[in-house]
Amino acid sequence: xxxxxxxxxxxxxxxxxxxxxFVIALYAFIVSQPLLKKLLAFNIMGSGVFLMMVGLxxxxxxxxSVPQALVLTGIVVAVAATALALVLLRKWVLSGGQP
Amino acid sequence: MxxxxxxxxxxxxxAVGVFRSxxxxxxxxxxxxxxxxxxxxxxxxxxxxLALAEAAIGAGLTGVLLLDTxxxxxxxxxxxxxxxxxxxxxxxxxxxxxGLAWSFWTLLQLPAPTYNLVKTLAANIDDSGVxxxxxxxxxxxxxxxxxxEVAVLLVAIVIGxxxxxxxxxxxxxxxxxxxxxxxxxxxxxxxxxLVPLLLITAIFVLWAGSTRPGGAFQAGALIAAAGVLARLGxxxxxxxxxxxxxxxxxxxxxxxxxxxxxxxxxGYAFLAYPSGWAGLLIILIELMLTISIGLILLSLFIHAPxxxxxxxxx
Numbered sequence: 001x002x003x004x005x006x007x008x009x010x011x012x013x014x015x016x017x018x019x020x021x022f023v024i025a026l027y028a029f030i031v032s033q034p035l036l037k038k039l040l041a042f043n044i045m046g047s048g049v050f051l052m053m054v055g056l057x058x059x060x061x062x063x064x065s066v067p068q069a070l071v072l073t074g075i076v077v078a079v080a081a082t083a084l085a086l087v088l089l090r091k092w093v094l095s096g097g098q099p
Numbered sequence: 100m101x102x103x104x105x106x107x108x109x110x111x112x113x114a115v116g117v118f119r120s121x122x123x124x125x126x127x128x129x130x131x132x133x134x135x136x137x138x139x140x141x142x143x144x145x146x147x148x149l150a151l152a153e154a155a156i157g158a159g160l161t162g163v164l165l166l167d168t169x170x171x172x173x174x175x176x177x178x179x180x181x182x183x184x185x186x187x188x189x190x191x192x193x194x195x196x197x198g199l200a201w202s203f204w205t206l207l208q209l210p211a212p213t214y215n216l217v218k219t220l221a222a223n224i225d226d227s228g229v230x231x232x233x234x235x236x237x238x239x240x241x242x243x244x245x246x247x248e249v250a251v252l253l254v255a256i257v258i259g260x261x262x263x264x265x266x267x268x269x270x271x272x273x274x275x276x277x278x279x280x281x282x283x284x285x286x287x288x289x290x291x292x293l294v295p296l297l298l299i300t301a302i303f304v305l306w307a308g309s310t311r312p313g314g315a316f317q318a319g320a321l322i323a324a325a326g327v328l329a330r331l332g333x334x335x336x337x338x339x340x341x342x343x344x345x346x347x348x349x350x351x352x353x354x355x356x357x358x359x360x361x362x363x364x365x366g367y368a369f370l371a372y373p374s375g376w377a378g379l380l381i382i383l384i385e386l387m388l389t390i391s392i393g394l395i396l397l398s399l400f401i402h403a404p405x406x407x408x409x410x411x412x413x
Contacts, residue, residue: 022195025118030191034123041118047133047157055144065233068236072152077251079157079160081255084255087263
């Protein structure tokens with residue numbers, strides 16, 4: 001237990017929050033019925049992973065540009081993927097599919 | 100410390116709010132709230148670049164895209180409780196939780212790593228041509244990642260354009276025959292003020308990227324936001340310059356590839372900047388990337404399939 005208390009700073013705390021977000025978003029991704037909600041859950045899963053990446057890389061060394069740059073790339077790819085998913089979703093709904 | 104505790108719990112509450120809302124509109128509003136809280140979190144993690152990107156992209160642009168899509172969606176069918184699905188989800192989530200807890204625990208017991216990226220970066224940043232760490236990583240040390248990222252964006256917009264409505268009737272005309280809709284006077288005058296301001300801010304953020312937080316992605320997101328705003332105010336810039344738009348979509352990848360390949364002619368490696376030129380070339384690439392990223396994100400919004408009696412093709 002002392003290991004946890006020693007390591008506990010705000011970076012590690014946010015990494016833990018990221019892990020919790022990932023787990024609940026994963027649950028919601030499987031359970032939720034509307035496709036839009038699945039997409040939101042998938043986005044939050046991604047945010048959880050980003051928080052873990054930055055938090056775990058930083059909790060010993062302080063601010064680190066390398067994981068931050070990778071996460072920046074990740075955020076932009078995530079928004080492009082979301083926009084593309086929304087285009088597919090609209091096309092699917094407009095051609096008579098169930099949202 | 101208390102602020103961190105409250106912010107972390109706030110993130111989880113916002114996420115739970117997204118999943119527990121029955122109405123999709125409420126989910127989207129919770130999602131935007133989540134994005135704003137996440138931007139604050141990045142600030143607490145001393146990552147101002149990520150905070151900028153999250154505020155512009157995660158909270159702003161994604162929110163607009165989601166709200167715009169809500170208008171197309173019909174009311175979803177009533178949710179039926181599915182026991183098998185819930186059991187599966189519980190098992191998978193518990194498994195993921197156990198795996199994550201185990202890896203966090205193992206990580207704490209490992210000795211401190213011998214390499215230290217922070218020091219390596221600080222030692223080499225003078226060779227990179229820029230003085231801001233994240234820009235140095237994105238466009239010099241790990242520029243391969245960035246090149247592929249822009250390629251991913253290009254693939255997304257190619258698919259997006261392929262799926263837009265009205266592709267059969269005169270592609271190049273785009274949505275020009277959309278009947279002009281009336282927008283509120285207040286919105287229109289606000290757009291006239293805000294769009295130039297957003298564009299100026301985008302140029303500043305791009306320029307600032309070489310010495311402090313900022314850069315091509317944040318600037319591109321701001322340009323896309325300006326375009327979306329103009330579109331909401333019925334100022335249709337994008338479809339009037341269709342040819343330029345297509346050039347703009349590809350110019351980022353094109354210039355980046357050109358800069359990446361041309362050193363190979365003189366015996367350097369792929370993506371190696373000739374010495375002394377790194378700073379200038381990085382600015383050039385960033386400028387082109389800003390244009391491309393902004394236009395790609397904007398086009399994914401504008402060319403999304405529309406309802407028939409709601410604009411788009413007829």
